[in-house]
Amino acid sequence: MVVNIPQTQYEPKTLEIARELIAATREKRSLFDQMRDQMRLDDKMLDWTMANPALRYQLFSFIDCLPALKSKAEIARHFQEYMSQEDVELPDMLKKLITFADADSPAAQLAATTVEQTVKTLAYKYIAGETIPKTIKTIEKLRKEKQAFTLDLLGEAVITEIEAESYLNQYLELITELSQAAQKWPTIPQIDEADGEALPKVQVSVKLTAFYSQFDPLDPAGSREKVCDRIRTLLRKAQEVGAAIHFDMEQYRYKDMTLAILKDLLLEEEFRNRTDIGMTIQGYLRDSERDLKGLVEWAKTRGNPITIRLVKGAYWDQETIIAIQNDWPQPVYNQKAETDRNYESLMQILLENHQYLYAAIGSHNVRTQARAMAIAETLEIPRRRIELQVLYGMGDQLAKAMVKRGYRVRVYAPYGDLLPGMSYLIRRLLENTANTSFLRLNAEDYPIDDLIAPPKVEGDRPLIAKSAYPNAPNTDYANAELRTAAQSALAQVREQLGQRIQPYINGAYVQTESHLDSVNPSNPAQLVGKVGQISVKQADEAIAAAKAAFPQWRDTPPKERAAVLRKAGEIMERRRPELSAWICFEVGKILPQADAEVSEAIDFCRYYADEMERLDQGFAYDLAGETNRYHYQPRGIALVISPWNFPMAIATGMAVAALVAGNCTLLKPAAPSSVIAAKITEVLIEAGVPAGVFQYVPGPGSTVGNHMVEHPDIHLIAFTGSQEVGSHIYAEAAKLRPGQKHLKRVIAEMGGKNAIIVDESADLDQAVAGVVSSAFGYTGQKCSACSRAIVLAPVYESFLERLIEATKSLNVGPAEDPSTTVGPVVDAKAQSRILEYIETGKEGATLEFQGPKPEPGYFVPPTIFAGVSPDAVIAQEEIFGPVLAVIPVNNFAEALTVANNTNFALTGGVYSRTPSHIEAARKAFEVGNLYINRNITGAIVARQPFGGFKLSGVGSKAGGPDYLLQFLEPRVVTENIQRQGFAPIEGAE
Structure with a gap:
């Protein structure tokens, strides 16, 4: 409760002056002024919007779009689309303006001219002039x-x-x-x-x-x-x-x-x-x-x-x-x-x-x-x-x-x-038409005593509903205290670099014969950790330990398993700055993106805990004399093969999903992110996961990884990575091995070739910023990254020009440097592969921009190709780096065709202020996650469950309501409850 300001020595004089000012502002206007106002459509529009919130939203959305429209036909068509929404009640004058059938017809031309002039008149009410000479005249007045x-x-x-x-x-x-x-x-x-x-x-x-x-x-x-x-x-x-x-x-x-x-x-x-x-x-x-x-x-x-x-x-x-x-x-x-x-x-x-x-x-x-x-x-x-x-x-x-x-x-x-x-005009219109606007209330002759009374506050209630699911908040680096904590964590982790990291098998850290050096991609001379690599024999020991631990973990009540996940989330929150620093050093992700990944990992822990408790309630389908109980049981032993590009979030998400469902879990991380997986292991051990239930098994994919995929005691494989490896796992898992009494379940997310469509009505400020963020955030190393910008001809040149300049303005450098916006790629192999794709791109497209390459890290500067053919290699194959193909098209239908013409269907985006284009994209854009008028990376648990189809993956969406079902087997138990012809009667006392 906020306490109102008490009356002070200034209050009587305040009220006295206020009454005098009110009287001055309510002076009667001349009859000519009143008649003129009655004739002006711009004033009428404001009156209509104050009475109809739906019309207000649609009209202001159209006004926001209007300056991007280059012809009378476009203006007419957009006005008709915005004003034809089902929930908009139109005054007769506006109904008449949108009755045309053809955007090129004389009626449409008249409507466009009328509307355009009306909006310009509105704008000139609040804008002093478009040029300095015109503005000087306004100033002189x-x-x-x-x-x-x-x-x-x-x-x-x-x-x-x-x-x-x-x-x-x-x-x-x-x-x-x-x-x-x-x-x-x-x-x-x-x-x-x-x-x-x-x-x-x-x-x-x-x-x-x-x-x-x-x-x-x-x-x-x-x-x-x-x-x-x-x-x-x-x-x-x-x-x-x-x-x-x-x-x-x-x-x-x-x-x-x-x-x-x-x-x-x-x-x-x-x-x-x-x-x-x-x-x-x-x-x-x-x-x-x-x-x-x-x-x-x-x-x-x-x-x-x-x-x-x-x-x-x-x-x-x-x-x-x-x-x-x-x-x-x-x-x-x-x-x-x-x-x-x-x-x-x-x-x-x-x-x-x-x-x-x-x-x-x-x-x-x-x-x-x-x-x-x-x-x-x-x-x-x-x-x-x-x-x-x-x-x-x-x-x-x-x-x-x-x-x-x-x-x-x-x-x-x-x-x-x-x-x-x-955007300035929209803010002014919002102010003028708000229910609480003083100008509006005064114009409506609101009672003077109420207008000039002291502010009266009646509690502290939010005006906008919050999300149904409380996600972990990312760090707000505008807060100096949190910024200092992040920098301190970087310094502390820097002191811990180079330590030996051992696998964790059956409740103990074990020694290995071989190790892998994990290095900082911003500075490959800096050793992040020396990671022990398990042998095939140790892999068998881990699987045997999981098999032995499974019965007890399976029978542990889901509520207790969920409690372990929630505790893991609490530990991650406590260690957030440190975990973000490890991500920054080991895989070259800048702090804000590393921090967001920790948030996602925490969300997975909490969300899957909630989901398991929901699923544990099962379903009852009873009728007279019979009960039917539908419930779930775990599958057995899960092998989680996690990627390096989201080493904290995806590894945690797949692992805790398997664990909370009652499966014993082996985590085999991608080699470049093995140290971060070790940190996840520390968290899960502290959270209380029993010996054998979770094990950390880093090792070579070609030997140890394949062996575990083929092992007959593995029931489930959760994989995120390349299409090539995912397809191989899918094929191998389908083979029935000696002694195997089950078919293995494979959950595989295998990348994308994601496109953002920019049409002629797009807000180019938003579109350019969104494409740059989506294409070059984490150096393009996200499965959701934008690698194709499909741009309609009317805005192609202007978009490309601003895109290049925006990309030039990015700071490329070490991930731990706070000024860096684009860091390194993950390793030398990735660097070499991406550079080969760039050379291939030069053969059939124009290299419009390639930034400078810092040394000594694994850097590939942001690269933009223009005039790219939809069938070009760089427009079809996943590059997994900061390479963007800009593809020109003639119309929106062609843009959708080009966008869908790949083997992938993961993420996509549309920048448009044309309602029919947005609706067409909703129906026909073949992606698992479609983003409209925003960047296409950074899906949030529960809010945007993530995953695709076609060759982008097989399985349900991570962070969604059906994801855990993949880790469970459903069962139905039916019982005849009749005894000698009698049975309980429902509702009987």
């Missing part, structure tokens, strides 16, 4: 109304270093041209002067993350270096031309790093005396009060004030969804009243510390601005130390009323192209 400005360049995503450089250069150009124009502007004392001081007439607002495409909380030092170089350039130019710079705040994960970078930078001697610089605090964040108080103390040390822009926050939905999807604490308040309460508290702290920090109060809420005025007037705050801010196109009447009261009012005005500005 604002200044005539005694309103100052701050300009923000539209654009959300900077995914290449060229874009980051361009962002800086555009701002340098902007402040130069604005300052030249400002020389002709007459001085307006209310906004250009304060307390005898001349204020900058020009101000711009910038995003820190846009100065570096790889801005990442995991790499604060590297990000700081890149960003600060560009900020210094901007600040120097701004001082030269007399412009003020304000730094916006963006997503929560960047907040702490943004504040830290700016606080350090502004303590540098060159910038310490500057007072024409600002930062932003977001009122919807739970830790914003701590941050603001920290800035007050920092400002005392600095000795010169900066401006703090206080805003409510623009990413509430996104922050809430991210927290839910990652099972992280929610950083934002759940209710608007909580944000309003917190905002008022922050505002009071800020204004009561006006001698240290200047205040910029950004809000369209009359009560909020009235309270700011009440505090300022009560404390007699000097005019230089407070200004009030609104967004361009919102709160115009409020702005005029505040100007009339003598305050300096600044308008936050975005400018730039409509395409990158669409």
Whole structure:
């Protein structure tokens, strides 16, 4: 329960000023204005969306897509598709617009023109101009109304270093041209002067993350270096031309790093005396009060004030969804009243510390601005130390009323192209049509006493439902404490490298005659561990031990077996930083991806424990005089052959599935990840798995591995790896060996040749970032990785250009380096094989990009081929490395045909904002896991059960509700319960 702010000495004056402002904002409009508003379709659309949530979602989705559409026919077709959804109730005017049958018809052309112009009109309400000259005209109009400005360049995503450089250069150009124009502007004392001081007439607002495409909380030092170089350039130019710079705040994960970078930078001697610089605090964040108080103390040390822009926050939905999807604490308040309460508290702290920090109060809420005025007037705050801010196109009447009261009012005005500005427009539309929007409530003549009452909070309840299954949260490396723990774990594990690792057979670690050296692929001279390799004789001993242990483990109640798995999950959580470090060193996976793998392993332990308890309940199918009980029993001895690319998650998942089902389990890991499998063994031993029930049996696949696959006492083989090895295991397991009284069950996941389709309506910011992440994350060594980008002709060239630049911007280097985004491949053999494929690719396609190759590790730089034929070797065979084939196609039907034209069916993706394309992909894209408008790697247990078909595998989906059935045999027991013609009567007392 959040306690409401008590009435203070500011409250009576707040209410008095608020009533005056409300009266000013509700002044009667002329009859002409009212008639004009009645005629405007853009205003009508907003009214309709406020009354119909389904229409609101579809209309805003269409608006988001609109700038990507290049013809009237495309606009008409998309508008018709979005507005024809079953759950959308359309007003008559919109119904008439979508009645055409042909997108090229005159009726469709009229509809397209009408809709396009309506959306542009909407956009221009909130965007100051598409060019600097047009924007200057808007600014000059604002200044005539005694309103100052701050300009923000539209654009959300900077995914290449060229874009980051361009962002800086555009701002340098902007402040130069604005300052030249400002020389002709007459001085307006209310906004250009304060307390005898001349204020900058020009101000711009910038995003820190846009100065570096790889801005990442995991790499604060590297990000700081890149960003600060560009900020210094901007600040120097701004001082030269007399412009003020304000730094916006963006997503929560960047907040702490943004504040830290700016606080350090502004303590540098060159910038310490500057007072024409600002930062932003977001009122919807739970830790914003701590941050603001920290800035007050920092400002005392600095000795010169900066401006703090206080805003409510623009990413509430996104922050809430991210927290839910990652099972992280929610950083934002759940209710608007909580944000309003917190905002008022922050505002009071800020204004009561006006001698240290200047205040910029950004809000369209009359009560909020009235309270700011009440505090300022009560404390007699000097005019230089407070200004009030609104967004361009919102709160115009409020702005005029505040100007009339003598305050300096600044308008936050975005400018730039409509395409990158669409996400900004959507945010403004969401604000204007929200049920809790002050502007909406005021426009609807909501009771004044309710509008200006103090925020009333009624508990802390979430507004968005959480996932049904509580997944283990990944580490949030924006948290400095967790980041430090990760770095400490790397240092500790580095000290443990090179130790001997022994197999674990029948409850004891055993000596072996031979060992295998596991090395760090980032630095092959560094020995990770010397791993003992079992002999065929030791394999037989392990199988015999499993056979002996099986009866007792089989008869152990499933609830007890499940408890062992849950304890294993707890141990993994406790050892998370250490386990992530081992993954980083042994297989070259960067920390965030290693950490996600530990989360998945924990999820497997917990999810399969739950599933086994569910399955243990069995099923009853009874009728009069007879009972029928359907239940499960374990199969026997399971051989788990795990891959090196997900050495923690997949090895754990297959092993604990076998164990919780009651099978005794032998884990034979892939050679390059044998040390990580030893760590899994340590966890399972500590969790309480009995001797003989689980055994760690590293050894050569060609001898020991084959021997165990063929052994007559093996009942089940769970394998993840290549198609070649999986097919061999499948064939060998099908043979009935002497003494064998069962058919072996094989569960095999055997890779993919995964495609992402990008159509002409795709959001290219998302598509490029998603393809880069899916293709080059973990150096392309995921069975789910994107190795084919199938791109429709209208966007092929623009997509390819941005794809290449985004890939150039990736940092290739040692996995343990926090700045690295692409590490090494796993070993020399993999490196050689991938390089051979690259040479093959050059024979029939254009090598568009191949990055530099670091030394001395097993590096293969990200590689992009363009103009690839769908039948080319690099478009058909699994390469398992950072090689991407970009394939041009003419239409979406052809894209689906090309996507399906391989032997695999594992994962696939579609970037599209065309409803009919998305629906076609749902039905016809032949993959086990289809991802729409997101990257195609990183399936999460229970949420996205993982697995494919065709030659991608045989078996059910890992992390899904039927996965454990593969490790069990079903039985039915039927009993005749009649005795001499009588039987229990159901329901009898």
